Structure formats: structure tokens, C-alpha cells
Amino acid sequence: MSEQITITRPDDWHLHVRDGDFLQAVLPDTAKQFARAIIMPNLKPPVVTVAQAQSYRDRITAALPKGSSFSPLMTLYLTENTLPEEIVKAKESGFVHAVKYYPAGATTNSDSGVRQWSKVEEVLEAMEQCGLPLLVHGEVTDPAIDVFDRERVFIEDQLIPLILKYPKLKVVLEHITTASAVKFVLTADKNIAATVTAHHLLLNRNALFQGGIRPHHYCLPVLKREKHRQALLDAVASGNNKFFLGTDSAPHPQSLKENACGCAGIYTAHAAMELYAEAFDSIGALDKLEGFASFYGADFYGLARNTSQITLTKQQVKVPSQLQYGSETLIPMRAGEFLVWSFNHES
């Protein structure tokens, strides 16, 4: 008998599903594994108002496979023009669960992001007051700062002062990649948490240059050294409830990844739980997977935990070499290679 684990159905606390045909192509992958996901607002143009979030939510719901009970949790994209009133509206809506901060120019579709924190002071105060979490893409954009240091420098220069100024603000440092981020989260108050991706748990920066340049392993924040991957593994294996699941599955057409200026983003939604199970199993921490994947995020966001279950089996499955992505193709993580764990679809 193969080894199996059954856990409460998980949620994905950081996900990109895009829009239109792309949305239609990727959403079923997430909906089959997760009950809910925090939907990133970095569309073009970005989702900046509650009304836009509502219509994006309707498009997502309409794109769900028949019979799916998946529920999208919406976010607003913070700009220097966001009004405090919109925050109050967001909180009252019941379907907007957070506000996403992108430093202007840091990553895919982040041009409308924030340049100066001083421009969003009232908005942050409103969020602190009504308990709406700020989801932070934690990297500085200064081209003079080494790309591998941008997360650490952001924490030191921007995030520490920010949480001192807004001590009650709920903050999720998204897709953490370094030992500095782990340390920051561990030492901060309980209103500060972090999401961790499967790819940052499984890959170090060597994966970018394995026998040649590997554009499908390029994401932001960029993969880091092995010692940082180990720090992330230690953090999730500790069972600390400040660290929870956020895939940051970020699909891009193959043509824009295999490009002289390739886009950042790794697609993992096709095998999200299989990849997390592999990472936790690799360090003998499968008993910590359920808290990380199914409990701590819901608790942080003040939402009920899920009640249904999923089962994973330790059994190799091959990942397709490509997936259809609207009229384009998408290269998923592990394309043409094997997963160690498989997801039981009938559960």
C-alpha cells in the first residue's frame, strides 16, 4: 500500500488567476484542490475599487467548473490614489479580504504600485482600524541593490519602520524567500505573518542555471541560496502558525517566458498540494502540512476553517510537458517530469 495522507481541504492565500481565456484555463486547477484562494489584483488595469473586485469575482465564479464550491477571496491593489473610504467599503463588502501592496515597478503589472509610503498614510490607518490585512510584496526596486538582497533590504529599510508606525496593522509578507524574512516574522507581533510558496521550498537559485538558463524557474522574489531554502523549510516544519500556504502560482504564456526579457512567475496550481507534500515529506514534516495548508491562513484572516478533506498518495505521476492556456501554451512546474505525490481526485 502506498503511503497516504488525508487532511482538511486547504486554501491558497496568494494566487494569480488572470482574466478571460487565461482565467478559464487555470482556475479549474486551483478549484479542484483548494476551497478558497486570495486572488491577486495585478490585472491590467489593476483591481483598485470594490466595484472592480466585485465584477472580477463574478468573472471568476462564472469560470468555475460546474458543481465547484470554490470561493474566490478578493483583494484591492493599493495605489497612491486609493481613498480611505474605499477601505471602509472593502471591509463592509464582506468579499474583499485584503489590500495588496506592490512597490511600483517591482514585478508583473506593478506600475500602478506605491512609490512613497507617505502617500498612503490615511489608507493604512483605515486598514489598521478596520482590520483589513496589507499583503506585501517585499522587495525594494532600487536597481543599485543586488537582486538577491532586495527582500532583506526591504525588510530592514521599509517594513520594520512600517510596522512600528502601524503596530496594529495586519501584515502578510508574501512569498518569503530568505532567512531574514523568517527571522523578521518570528520576532514580530502576532499580527505579522507570511506565505511560503512550494517552489521556494523545493528549489534554490541553482535551478535557474541548471545546464543552461531556465526561464520557467524565474519568479519574483527570485530563488535564493540553499541556506535560505533551508530556513524556509525550518520555518514551516516548526508548525508555527505565522507561516501559511500561498502558492503564488503565476501563469504566463510560454512565449513570454521563453523570451529575451522573460516574465517572472512560476505556474504551480496544476500540482500545488503534491509539491507542498513533497517539500514537507523531504524533511519528515508531513504532520505539519495540515496546519500550514488548511488552518493557519483561515485563522489569520478570521475565517472559518474548511470541513471537507483531501487525500494525497505517495505515488509518482508525470506532469504534462505543456498545458493549454487560451490560444497559448503554458509550461507548468516539473513539465515532462515526475511528481512524488499525487492528488486523489475522487476525494
Ligand code: NCD
Ligand atoms: C507574479 C505575476 O506574474 O503576477 N510574478 C511572480 O514572479 N511572482 C507577480 C508577483 O507576485 O510578484
Ligand code: ZN
Ligand atoms: Zn504573486
